[in-house]
Every structure is written in C-alpha cells, then in structure tokens.
Amino acid sequence: MKKTHRGHPLWFSYALHRASGLGLAVFLPFHFYILSMALTQPERLDYFLHFAENPLVKVAEFGLVFGLAIHMFGGLRVLAMEWLPWSDNQKTLAAAALAVSFLISVTFFLKAI
Amino acid sequence: MSDSVKLMDVAIWRGDATGGAYEHFEVPAQESQTILDVVSWIQQNQDANLTYRYACRVGMCGSCAMMVNGTPRWTCRTHVKKVLDGNKLTVAPLRNLPVIKDLATDMDPFFDKWVEAEGVHHPSKTRDDAIELIDPKSSARVEANTGIECINCSICYAACDTVAGNTDYLGPAALQRSWTLYNDARDADKQGILDAVSGTGGCHNCHSQGSCAVHCPNDLNPMKAIAGLKRATAMSFLKNGR
Amino acid sequence: MPLKSDIERHDTDILILGTGGAGMFAALHAQQTAPKGTKITIAVKGLIGKCGCTRMVQGGYNVALGGGDTVERHFMDTINGGKWLPNQDMAWKLCEQAVVRVRELENEIGCFFDRNDNGTLHQKAFAGQTADRTVHKGDLTGIEIINRLMEQVLSRPIEKLQEHRAIGLIPTKDGTALAGVLFIDMRTGKFRFVRAKTVMMGTGGGPTMYKYHTPSGDKTMDGLAMALRVGLPLRDMEMVQFHPTGLLAGEDTKMTGTVLEEGLRGAGGQLLNGAEQRFMFDTDPRGERATRDVVSRGIYAEMRENNTSENGGVYISMAHLGPDNVRKKFSGMVKRCADSGFDLAGGKVEVVPTAHYFMGGVVVDADTRTEMEGLYVAGEDAGGAHGSNRLGGNGVANSTVYGGVAGDVMGMDIRKMGALRDPDEMVLSAEIERAQAPFANKPANIQALRHNLQEAMWEDVGVMRTEYGMERGIKRVADISDELMTVGVDSSNLAFNLTWHDWLNMRSLCDVSDVIAKAGIARENSRGAHFREDFPEPGSMESSYFTVARKNGDDVDVTREQVQFTIVKPGETVLPDHEPETLLEAH
C-alpha cells in the first residue's frame, strides 16, 4: 500500500473507533427489533435465538463483542485524554485498549463455542 | 559516488483550481539535495512555468510545504534521500487547501481560521507598562511554551482528515495557538478564547487522529493542545454553562 | 506598447510594502495614529509574515533594559560597532525607542521572550556589545516576533495584497512627490497600480547577489533598485555584512549559505582548514570568538590559499565539546544540519562566509522621511542607523523601531495631505515596459546568469576588496546585466510565473550590484564590513565620511559626505565618567 499521512497507530485507533461506533450504531436497531419480538412474536425470537447457535453467527457475535469492547475502551482512552491530565503514552494506551478488548471478546468466543 | 549521473523520476502535480494532473520529469540526483531543490531545478531547467512557493529555505517561514510521496512535508528541510521511493518522487500541492497553481496553495483559509480561533494576543497591558514578571517554570508557562514554535506551515492542517471532511473545523494549528494563549498569564480574554473554540468548527470536532503531531516538522503536539482545550471548555461548560 | 487597459487601478490612503518587522509595525502604528476611516493597505511579495528576514532572526533583539545597561551604552556600542559612520540621530532613536518597542512587543503584540528564573527578561551579549542586552526567544526569536505581528495584522481591517510584487515607485509629473506604486499581482500576472497618499517601503534590502547568502529567497534588492530609479540618494552602499559561518553543502542546494548560528563559535566551536588545522589565532587573539568581519576575513584568507574543505570552505567542529552536550545546547542547529545530511554534534560541517545583511539603503531622516514627499523608508531598506557594521541584534530592533516610527509619522502626515496624487503616466508605462522587456526575447536560462552574477560579486566585490577587483566586478556585472536584456521569458502564461520573477529579481540585483561596487571604490579605507586590501587602514575617525550614490542619467554617481557627529565626537563618549568600558565579565 502507498504510504500516506495516515499510517500510524493513533490514526489506526481513530479508524477502529469510528468503524466500531458505526458498526454498533447500525447493528443497534436490529438488536432492538429482535428483542422487541419478545413482545410481538415470541416464536420468531426463539427462532432467531436458535439461529444464533450457528457457528457462523458465533463468529459474528465475536465481532460484535469485540466491536463493543474496543469502542468502549478506545472511547474511554479518548475521554481520559481529554479530561484527565495529559499523558504522553497515548500509543501504549491505545494498544492496551485493543489488547483488553481482544481478550474479552476471545473469552466470550471461547465460552460461546 | 558513481560517475554517471543518476536520474530520478519526479512526478509533479500541475494544474490550478479547476483541476490538473501529474507530469513527469527526470531530475539528476545530487549528494546534497532537498525536495525544494528538485522542484526549483525543474523550474529553472526544464519547465519555466512551474509554480511553487518558498522563502526562508531553512524551515522557519513555513511556506514551502507540499505533499511528498503522499505525506505533507516542509520541502526545504526534507532531504531527497529521506523520502526517495526507489527512484521515484511524487510532489503535489498541500492537501486541504485550495490550489492557486501547481504546487502553490491559497493559505488564506488556514489563516482565517487562525484569527477565528482568537489566535491573537489580547493585551492586558500597554507599552507604557513594565514587562510582566513570569516564572518560566510555572506550569502554565511551560504548557504555553510547548506550542510556541509553530511556523504555521499548515502541514498538520494537511495531515488531518477531520479538516478534510469538515470545512468549518478550525484545525490543529489554530487551536494550538488558542491553547497557547489560554495558558499565557498575560492574556486578558481567556473566556473569549474558550468561546471561540466552542462553536461548530471548534476543538470538539477533533477525533484525536494524531496525524498533526506525527507530521509536524517541529515536533509540536497540537493533539495535546486540543485535548487541553477540550478539558478547559468542558470545565467551563460544567461551571458556567458555556 | 503597453496596454493601459491591462492594468488595474486601485486607491488607498496608506500603502505599506513588505511584511517584515518594518512593514507590520508600520501598518499597526498607522492604524493607531491615522484618523478614523483611513484606508491602510499592506502589499507583499510573498504571504503576510511568511517571507522576509525578520522571521529568520535567530539570536535576538538588542535593548537596554537596566541592570546597569543604559540607552547611552547601547548607543555607544552601536556607534563604535558602526565605526563612527552611523547617522547618530538615527542610532540614538534606535536605542531609545527599542525600549518602548520591546515593551510593546511583549505587552501589546503578545511576544513572549525568554525569562530568567526571577521572571525578568533574559538577556545575553552578541559580539561587539558591552552588556548582556539581547532579548530572545530561544534561537528562533524572529518566528515569535513575526508570528505575533502577523496575527495582529491579520485580525485587523487592513487591506491585504499578498503576492504582490512592487516593481516601480511612480512619482507625480513634476517628480517631487510619490503618486503610488506599480505592482505585479503575481498570482494572475497582471499589473496593478495603487495610488496612496503615503507609502512606506520596507522591502528589506537583501544582499542575495553573492554566491553565499543568508536572506530569504524573496529578497532581491527590489526596493533599493526602485529607489535608485526614481532618483533617490542611497548611502553606505558598499557595506555588506558577511556572517562567517554559512552552511556549505555544494552548489546544487539552497541550503548552502544559510546561517549556522554565532553561538557555535561563542561556545567554543573550532574552525579548521582543509588540513584540519585551526587558523583563526593567526589573525586575531580572540580566535574563533572574534567579531563577524574578522572571522569572515580569516576564513576568506584561508580559502584564497586553497586550504579548503571538499567544497571549498572550511570546517566548523564542535565534537570536542562532547556530541551529546552539543546536541542538547544547539538542538535546532544540529537538527537542521542533520536534515541536510551533516552531523554537527559529532562530525565536522563545512562552512563559508555568507552575505547576511545590508547596511546601505535609502537616505532618510530619523522620522523615516525621504527626499520625496509621500515616501517613507524603514528597516533594512533604510541606510544610516548602523554605519559600516550592524551589531547582531540591532537589525530587528531597527526594523521594528523604525517601522513603528514610519507608521506614526504617516498617520500624522496624512492629515495634512489632500487628495491622492496623479502619477506621471510616462513613468508608469516606462516601468511596465521595463517589466515586459523579456517577453520580446527568446527564453534562456536565467539561473545561469544569476550564478555568474553571484560569482562575480563574491570574487570581486566580496569579503576583501581592491580597486582593481571592483573595477573588474563592475565590468562583469555590466556584461551580465547586458546579457540579461537579451534573455527572454515565455509569456504564454504569466500567472504565478516564477521565471518572470527570477528575471525581475536579476534586474534589481544587477542594478544594485553595480552601485555596491561603485560605492566600494569610492570608499578608500577599511571600516567595519568594508575591507580594502589596498587601503587596509580605517582612516581618521574625525574626518569620517559616508558614500552617497545617486542615479545620473544611465549612470550612477557616488559622492562622499561628511558624517555629522550630532551627539558624540570620536574619542568621546556619552557614558558618565565612572562607567566601566564593559559590563561583561571577561571570558
């Protein structure tokens, strides 16, 4: 890939935060819709929940949990940077957020399968 | 060094506000040679019509910045060896600013925003007063000093994707200037500064991409300055509602 | 034939040329003093505040702020440094007003200068000073000064004409007053004539006709060439200051000639010749710490004997002071050298004397007024304040002090001025024709000519001069100048056409080079920056004269004028009797 002004850790971390935020926001209405089936069509909800046993869906769920975790920890890093006294190790913190998120989502994945 | 002169393949963006394209030139490589030297050589020897801008040639005036192989750089202080990609160089006008011609951009929007961000001293004293005693080690002064060597080259402005997407965004350099002033004990309008950076184009649009800090040729950190402004404005908002 | 319809016409009240310290202070002060509703316009060859040399100031700003130092002492240092040639009234005002100006810079403009631990301004001493006097912001003082001035100007209702190059001062028909200034709007390539009641010229001289030079690329003596053409007297034109340590990186790079700071020598940096031996102690007991002119000549002598480094200069070596130490103390310089591919901290860097500052300029009074009504000149364009040598730190003090003075004076004078003056249309079209001259010829390489001019001036009218050499220099410059008139520029697209401007730059440089050489011949002694091998003695101070050059038809006449010792006579001092000679502790 051609080198541009973008190729550095904090930009990557920004991109990840944006992608995860967007992903979560797009997923959210579906999530709400499915849950509300409990209200309207419980049998379809059950169908969906069975569907969730499908391994492919498990992988998707892993993505979701990872997205949620990285968005949260990444967001907390940003909040800390903005509101707590400045710290110079933003790169390290961003990497830590990534690592923790990965850990959590892998845990989730392993538990799920 | 070999006897035969090595030729570099240099692609230069040519055009104006209405559009343009890259043109290729063959430029002899030299031992000591900056990107600015390459561009000048082309204008002086191959294409008399090539336009670019420079003044100080030593990294003080911030007028020679261009996109070099995709990244914004001060061309007078960028040695060719540092950026040469195989045998190729690609030079384009600085990103995020309107092009006047070829490699020269219109920097007015950058400076308009500088002023819009209240990037100008608000005096609390006059020439008839003594010079204020200021402890150089006080934390506010130390903070103010960190951003003071900005040469307004607009490299950070070019590196920032938020600037690219959000035309109102004041951008890293202007905001860094506001932060410097906010920390300057001599400035008489701190609230005015906070107000100026709290509007729709203000510091809150920054996504902490950090490209500003990565590319600043003077190793300044506008991202840090902007974080400072966010902190100060948030405190002010919680306290005074603005 | 020039098409009159092709020029745009524009009116203002106060017009300012240049955005260095002089130009920006003039704009700000004019705004403070002029009556409400006065239109102020600032026009500049580059972008506002991003061109010129004020921005490049490293060391700092001279001002006597007490602690034993006085305006009197600053004044005496200036007179002594200028070898009794300065216009004393100007020198006095420079020292006196610097005190006000630095407070203005700090308190109103917002500059922040380095502090001592007790909160007061930190001051240090440049060579030639008898007190710690130089206020600074690290070694990037100019950036701080110009950025702050730039913000002030940008945030005020001052009309901005950026990338507008002044090419002619256009007088009224009777020639006594200035009607306005002719510009090229560089971005479009069109001519624009701007009428104004008062014009301040602050285009900053700039001895860039030398092979090695420090000033900003936009400075090419345009102002002095324009003043010469309009018939104004220029003084001290032989006085070119060389900085001893310009970076030498070969002929193919613009980095060559840029300044390596004075502090390197002050801190103990050693100059070595091609055989890697120190040589400065052969010339002066102070060795590398001698003043700029002495060290420049020391290096030049070595170069003439071919005891040179690879590229024909000498080396500066800092490594014996401990690379880490050097890296810390001179981080800016070390980084700059590293960007150019040199290791200043641990290795040797090639250096060469480099043309730095131009003491000569338009004859003005201490209120910046010239012979011509409506024209004011300040900063490096004005002659007189420094005499034969400018002390480090007095340059930016001079441009900011006198820029402010010009603004104030214009703001007052304009009240007495009636309507805008009408230009001599003949002069106007002659100036346009002049600028269009290259369009008639076949395009050729202008840079090659510039190179020749720089060689000629460096060799024949450079660091050490003789009558024979300067005569040869005049001849060489004349040949180059003639050749320039046969070199064409492709006029198919004049918008932002740098090659056209290269040609115009050469025009100004040739015209002024000729004057420098002629003034050099007229001064038959050696003072300050001017060193004559055939007249190595300074001559008697009491009978000091300065040179005045003026256009006479197609030629230039140089006369000598007696220096008026209006404040202090040679051998005397304005310092009280008990004052020590210097307040500095000996090294």
Next chain:
Amino acid sequence: MLDIRLYMLQRLSALFMGPFVLIHIAVMIYAIQGGLSTGEILGRTQGSVTWFLFYAMFVIAVSVHSAIGLRVIVHEFLGLKGFALSTLTWTICVVLLFMGGRAVTAVTML
C-alpha cells in the same frame, strides 16, 4: 459539526454508558457460560424494575450517543450540514429511542 453542547452530551452519555456496557458484556458472558436459555434470561429480567431502569437508561444514553456520533460521520463523509443534518440527528435519536423503548418493554415488562 460538534459544538460544546453536543460534545458534552456525547461524552457524558458515553461516560454514563461505560458501566452499562461492562455489565452488559458480563451478563452475556455469564449467560453463555451458565448456558442460560432465552427463556431463563427473560424470566429473570421480565417484571424486574431494576432491569427496566437499567435498560431504559441504557437506551436513552445510547440513542443520544449514537445519534450524535452518526451525525458527525454523516457530516464528514457525506457533507450533509445545517437543517438537514440536525433533522437527521433528531430522527436517528427518536427512532432509536422508540425501537429501544419497545425492546426494553419486551424484555422487562411482560
């Protein structure tokens, strides 16, 4: 396209959500680990005022937060601004609130 008010809303809602998301993830892991079936989960949440408040607040925060977040993205990527952008922001917020409200009701109130 964020001024200080939108910024504060977005950051405060984010801060507020921190604990919710953690609990949410924890519940998910716990649920899976414990092999809880849907029925079991619903059995615990339905009729619980605590869970109702928990999820209601979560929905409000997330609606506000996402609406503002999407607003920024839409402005930067699609150039939408002014009235259109504000309308879009509000629409997203209201739609999410509505759908979220239904979901919370379904999960906690039956």
